[in-house]
Each structure stands twice: as structure tokens, then as C-alpha cells.
Amino acid sequence: MSFTKMHGLGNDFIVFDAPAGAELPSAEAFRRLADRRTGIGFDQALVLMPPSRADFDVFYRIFNADGSEVEQCGNGARCIASLVARRIGKARVRMDSPGGEVNGLLGDDGLVSVDMGVPNFAPESLPFDANREADVYPLRVDEKELQIGTVSMGNPHAVMQVPSVREAAVDTLGPAVENHPRFAKRTNVGFMEVVSPTHIRLRVFERGVGETQACGTGACAAVAVGRRWGLLQEQVQVDAPGGRMVVRWPGPDQALWLTGPAVTVFEGTVEL
Ligand SMILES: N[C@@H](CCC[C@H](N)C(=O)O)C(=O)O
Numbered sequence: 243m244s245f246t247k248m249h250g251l252g253n254d255f256i257v258f259d260a261p262a263g264a265e266l267p268s269a270e271a272f273r274r275l276a277d278r279r280t281g282i283g284f285d286q287a288l289v290l291m292p293p294s295r296a297d298f299d300v301f302y303r304i305f306n307a308d309g310s311e312v313e314q315c316g317n318g319a320r321c322i323a324s325l326v327a328r329r330i331g332k333a334r335v336r337m338d339s340p341g342g343e344v345n346g347l348l349g350d351d352g353l354v355s356v357d358m359g360v361p362n363f364a365p366e367s368l369p370f371d372a373n374r375e376a377d378v379y380p381l382r383v384d385e386k387e388l389q390i391g392t393v394s395m396g397n398p399h400a401v402m403q404v405p406s407v408r409e410a411a412v413d414t415l416g417p418a419v420e421n422h423p424r425f426a427k428r429t430n431v432g433f434m435e436v437v438s439p440t441h442i443r444l445r446v447f448e449r450g451v452g453e454t455q456a457c458g459t460g461a462c463a464a465v466a467v468g469r470r471w472g473l474l475q476e477q478v479q480v481d482a483p484g485g486r487m488v489v490r491w492p493g494p495d496q497a498l499w500l501t502g503p504a505v506t507v508f509e510g511t512v513e514l
Pocket residue numbers: 253285286304306312313314315316317318397398430448449450451454456457458459460
């Protein structure tokens with residue numbers, strides 16, 4: 243199988259083409275390929291397929307390092323936009339995914355932006371077990387009661403505010419919230435430190451991966467929840483361990499844009 247290794251701020255991917263009807267690697271094969279010692283190593287595998295409609299440039303599917311298929315990937319969408327834009331010789335790329343339509347735009351500054359759609363706060367969209375939609379939900383984890391916001395960016399996110407990302411208990415709270423029974427399909431977990439209304443620091447414990455260097459949909463989710471909590475303005479710098487993303491969300495019913503670098507590392511082939 244031929245693949246391209248890419249990353250967005252250290253959130254890394256293999257990207258490969260699969261013709262319509264092609265058999266994809268099994269979950270076990272994805273896990274093997276994702277292994278950082280004995281495989282290629284990646285957070286997600288991104289599979290490019292022919293779109294079902296002629297006005298789209300590509301359809302993509304996403305597989306986490308644990309082999310689970312998921313709905314959306316923000317940094318992955320930016321990498322795919324960059325790759326497909328080069329192939330078709332256009333700065334705008336129209337993509338379709340299990341999480342919905344995503345439009346990509348290559349900037350003159352070399353950064354890649356994607357329109358991640360309108361954040362969905364309805365608990366059933368994640369799904370999250372709650373009687374009704376709320377800004378904040380108490381969540382019992384071990385002996386603690388966390389205060390979380392939840393949002394779907396196509397994929398599920400829980401976000402909590404922390405005084406310092408450096409000291410946040412990402413390793414313990416991350417898996418506990420990811421696998422909490424109120425999230426029937428598990429969840430990604432964001433730890434957000436608000437530096438100012440236009441600047442946050444963020445660590446994300448990703449569903450099916452663990453903590454990553456950056457998470458695009460995690461950045462979008464944190465800004466969406468932070469805006470809903472009245473803490474953030476329209477455009478926010480999001481500093482992840484791997485570097486900076488910019489998220490712009492004008493507000494409810496409007497699409498949210500994610501911007502950052504998308505880098506090709508190498509191309510290769512692997513025996514499945
Ligand atoms: N790294 C991604 C998110 C990938 C999917 C996520 N782990 C999930 O299970 O939903 C991003 O940049 O958004």
C-alpha cells in the first residue's frame with residue numbers, strides 16, 4: 243500500500259487512496275501500522291475515496307490508532323485539503339466525510355483553513371446522556387465532580403477549564419472521561435486554560451489514541467464551549483503542545499473555521 247505521512251502540529255497521519263469498493267485494512271492492521279516502534283506510527287489513518295457527488299473533490303474516512311472508525315478529524319481535514327489541492331491544482335477543496343461536508347482553503351501564507359461546520363451542543367449529537375441541553379454538566383469521575391461542556395464537531399468532545407494545562411491530570415482524567423458510561427461512543431477530552439479572551443492553551447486526550455500533540459476538532463470544541471461560557475471572543479489562538487492553531491467562530495448557527503500548518507513528511511509503501 244502506498245501512503246503519504248503528514249502532520250498538523252505533530253498530530254500525525256497516514257493518508258492513502260482507496261478506489262471505490264476496495265477492501266480497507268482491518269482494525270487489527272490499522273493498530274499494527276499505528277505502532278510507533280514496529281509500524282509506521284500515526285494518530286489517525288485517513289482514507290481518500292472517490293466522492294459520491296461530482297461537485298466534491300474527495301470523500302475521506304478516518305481511523306484512530308486503536309483501529310476504531312470515527313466521524314471527523316480537523317487536522318486531518320487540513321492535511322487532506324493540502325494534499326488534494328496540490329493534486330487538482332486549486333486553492334479550494336470541497337470534501338465530504340462521515341461527519342459532513344468540509345471546505346478547505348490554502349492561504350497565501352502557506353496555512354490551511356477548514357470550515358468545520360456549525361458546532362452542535364445537543365447532547366444526543368455526541369451522544370451524551372443528559373436530560374436536556376445545558377452549558378455545563380456535572381460529571382462524576384472517581385471521587386471528583388467535574389464541570390464539563392460538551393459539543394459535537396461531527397465527533398464528540400468534552401471540554402473542561404483548568405487553571406494550568408501544564409498541571410492538568412490529563413493522563414488520569416483523560417481516559418476516565420473518554421470511557422465514562424454517559425458517553426455511549428466514548429469521547430475526546432479537552433483541558434482548556436484560558437489565558438485571555440483571544441488566547442487559550444489546550445491539551446486533548448483523544449478518543450482511541452491518548453494525548454496528542456494537537457487536535458483540530460478539539461481546538462474547535464474548546465473555542466465553541468469557551469464562547470458559550472462567555473470566556474472567549476470570535477477569533478482565538480489555540481496553543482497545543484505541538485504548536486498554534488487559530489479558530490474563528492462568529493457565533494451560533496455559523497460555521498467555525500480552523501487554521502494551521504499542514505506538512506508532508508514523506509511518502510512510502512508498506513506491506514499489509
Ligand atoms: N486528531 C483529530 C481528531 C481525530 C478523531 C478523534 N480521535 C475521535 O475519535 O473523534 C483532529 O484533529 O480533529
